[in-house]
Amino acid sequence: MENTTQNSWQEIVSKIKLFLKDTFDISHDTNRSATIEDIKAGVDMKGQNAWVLIFSILVASTGLNTSSTAVVIGAMLISPLMGPILGMGLSLGINDIDLFKKAIKNFGVMVILSLLTSFLFFSIPIFQNETPELLARTFPDVRDVIIALTGGLALIVALSRQNKSINTIAGVAIATALMPPLCTAGYGLATAKWDFFRGALFLFSINTIFIASATFIVVRFLKFPYEAYANSKRRKRISQFISILAFAILVPSIFMFYQLYKKSDFNQKADGLIKNLRTEKGILVLDVHKDFENKQISFAVVGKSITKLDIEQFKSQMKTLGYDGCDFKVLQDAENLETISKINEIENSFLSNQQLLVKKSQELLEKEKEIFELKTQLQANNDKLFPFSEITEEMKALQDDIESVSYANVISTDFYNTDTIPTFKVTWKKNSKEKSKASENIRLQNWLRKKMKNEKVIVTN
Structure with a gap:
């Protein structure tokens, strides 16, 4: 029974190992010779690559100047920055001294072209404003190292596959670590802000080292073949030189990563x-x-x-x-309490003024209400003082055919303005002629307007 259980566990462990190997093993699909040729072909920084680099640097500089992440990403999609750096990492991994010299030379051309392009762009005065995107590239951070290292690992793993469907994505990861610092260094040169130039160039150097180191690690892990030399003594000498150089790059890289990690941790604490x-x-x-x-x-x-x-x-x-x-x-100010006291005094004064304004507003409302009531009362008194009997007697004397007279203040509106119209309604005797009534109405109306000194008076039948 125990043997059966033990065999079952061994079978489970064996299946898990097999599953993990199938999932993470990258050696079976590695195309070593084609990868070496592809990297060698991309090392040259001339012709098409040189012009595409210039254009991508201009686009990236514009994105940094406007703090537009989308524009910077667009520049990364067309950037050929990774060619010489991959060449350096590969040459260290396969002991190819000629490729290393070529990669170093083209890396220098790449840096000079990038700095010159961004320098010319940022030399234009309207593009010299200091943006958050530029400021963020002036000092290295452990996260930048992680981006460079993982981006380099992703790219060399993708390049070594027979199916290279994710090369562009990995290339963007490398451009993320390289392009913005180079553009920021050009900005520092153009504006004579040497802190920007030194910080950005230092960040670019760190990212370059980690991308090349990632390439070297994967090349050795996948056991790429060493470069063949006819002279065994030269091969041995080159191998020793390359090994020392690789060691000289990897050890400081590890120390640098640790220092950046401690700095980030210190800032966070x-x-x-x-x-x-x-x-x-x-x-x-x-x-x-x-x-x-x-x-x-x-x-x-x-x-x-x-x-x-x-x-x-x-x-x-x-x-x-x-x-x-x-x-x-x-x-800190030793007189902080006095400062706070003054601030409180100012706040109290402000509140007192606000309360006084509210009180004054209430008094104004009360005065307006009182004025309105007085006007209403005055109008009522005027109505009482209106000599209606006297006026109607004079109207009767002027025109004997008047049978009766009514008077009222008619409130009228055209929906834009509202007015009070003094209106006399005249009733004429039955034997009066209609034509005569109309003319007499007009005559009475004119007389009443003079009499009452009010041009609004109306006389109607």
């Missing part, structure tokens, strides 16, 4: 402490600067002051996080 300072103590923190090389964190605070005990606590927390001897420099 410092950001965490400053975030806690903001949220837990309610202190406004400004102008944060983190110096990994000197283990120094400096910032300015507004509002509450930070005590020496707080700073000692920060140092202890950084030591716990793995960074002993970290120095904190805090810029």
